[in-house]
Amino acid sequence: MLNSDFNRENKIKQLGYSLPENYFVDLEQEINSQLPNSYVYQSNNAKVTTLFSLIKNKLLWSAAAVALLLIGFFWFTGVSDTVPTLSNDLADLDYLFEEDLDTEKEVEFTLLDMYLAEDNFFASDVNLQKMWFENNFED
Amino acid sequence: MEAQILKLLNEKKEATAFRLLLKMYQEPLYWFIRKMVHIHEDADDVVQNTFLKVYKNISSFKKKSLLKTWIYKIAYHEALHFINERQKQLRITSEAYTSHILNNLHTDPYFNGSEFEWQLQKAILQLPEKQRQVFQMRYFEDLKFKEISEITGTTVGALKASYHLSEKKLRTYLIPLVIC
Numbered sequence: 001m002l003n004s005d006f007n008r009e010n011k012i013k014q015l016g017y018s019l020p021e022n023y024f025v026d027l028e029q030e031i032n033s034q035l036p037n038s039y040v041y042q043s044n045n046a047k048v049t050t051l052f053s054l055i056k057n058k059l060l061w062s063a064a065a066v067a068l069l070l071i072g073f074f075w076f077t078g079v080s081d082t083v084p085t086l087s088n089d090l091a092d093l094d095y096l097f098e099e100d101l102d103t104e105k106e107v108e109f110t111l112l113d114m115y116l117a118e119d120n121f122f123a124s125d126v127n128l129q130k131m132w133f134e135n136n137f138e139d
Numbered sequence: 140m141e142a143q144i145l146k147l148l149n150e151k152k153e154a155t156a157f158r159l160l161l162k163m164y165q166e167p168l169y170w171f172i173r174k175m176v177h178i179h180e181d182a183d184d185v186v187q188n189t190f191l192k193v194y195k196n197i198s199s200f201k202k203k204s205l206l207k208t209w210i211y212k213i214a215y216h217e218a219l220h221f222i223n224e225r226q227k228q229l230r231i232t233s234e235a236y237t238s239h240i241l242n243n244l245h246t247d248p249y250f251n252g253s254e255f256e257w258q259l260q261k262a263i264l265q266l267p268e269k270q271r272q273v274f275q276m277r278y279f280e281d282l283k284f285k286e287i288s289e290i291t292g293t294t295v296g297a298l299k300a301s302y303h304l305s306e307k308k309l310r311t312y313l314i315p316l317v318i319c
Contacts, residue, residue: 015260015279016252017173024166027183031161031190 141206153198160197160210161190167280168214174275175218177240177260179249185221189214208289211282215272215290237264255316262312266305273298274305 020026140163147156168189173182192213200209226236241264244250245257252260263271272291276282277298284302288295 015174016250016256017170017179018249018251019179020249024169027165027169027186028161031165031187034187034191035194 144206145202148197148200151198157194157197160193160206164207164210165190168210171211171276171280172214172218174279175215175272176221177264178243178247180247181221181225185214185218188221189217192217204289205286208286211286212290233268240264258313258316262309265312266308269293270301270305270308273301274309277302 140159144156144159144163147153147159165186169182169186172185172189173179176182176185189210193210196213200206204212222236226233229236229239231239241261244260263274266274269291273287273293276287276290277284282290284295284298287293287298291298293301
């Protein structure tokens, strides 16, 4: 067991949480049972259907082309002005959590303001405060 | 094992990669989520949704970040989404939601903490949402500030400030209890 795992487990005990018996075995089974059949790994070496095979599907490509045309049309007609754009570093998840990520950006600024307002220590200079934290709380 | 999962992903063996990933991350991810939503039943729902999202999107993982960070990021947003939805459903503010959680935690059959553990839970729940998340990720999960920054989308400086304040507040709340 890794040292960090050991630390984590000990600290979790401080929270008083417990679990049903064999929970993680059941959880694994439950998640596997919810996977679409087409994706299920077959241990007898039978052919596995993956997303890749769907990519080869011409019908899907046609639908994608139509969707792109529609998006392009709305873009040029200005409908997309209200759609938030996401930075590149969030690209991995932009299709999943557009709303949440956008909220997060707002939180980032308001929280800093909140911290500054909360302690007199932070009253004067934001750059000095940042430097202080960099120097005192390095990983 | 992470390298093995990435190798399988490169070979387009997504289903096998997911099996390994599930084995590797189900336990740490469950505890990560449990500390955000507190109640076992809720954590169970969120962890399942998280893995289904991971599964559906694993083939489009762009390797711009570590796999671990990518998965935790999904779990973090999935848990936040759950909390927001629950608040909307109950039509209550975040403060009222904290009381709601404390009440439910007391009756949760999978919480059997001592008096001190109960007080620690209460203290953590009284922190502002973001400070609470940062404290839990840093203290309980031993995640580095850089990793938390990638997961939450918050700057490292703001996270350090947040952690510092949360630690100070918890000390203030807990020390009198320990001394008594």
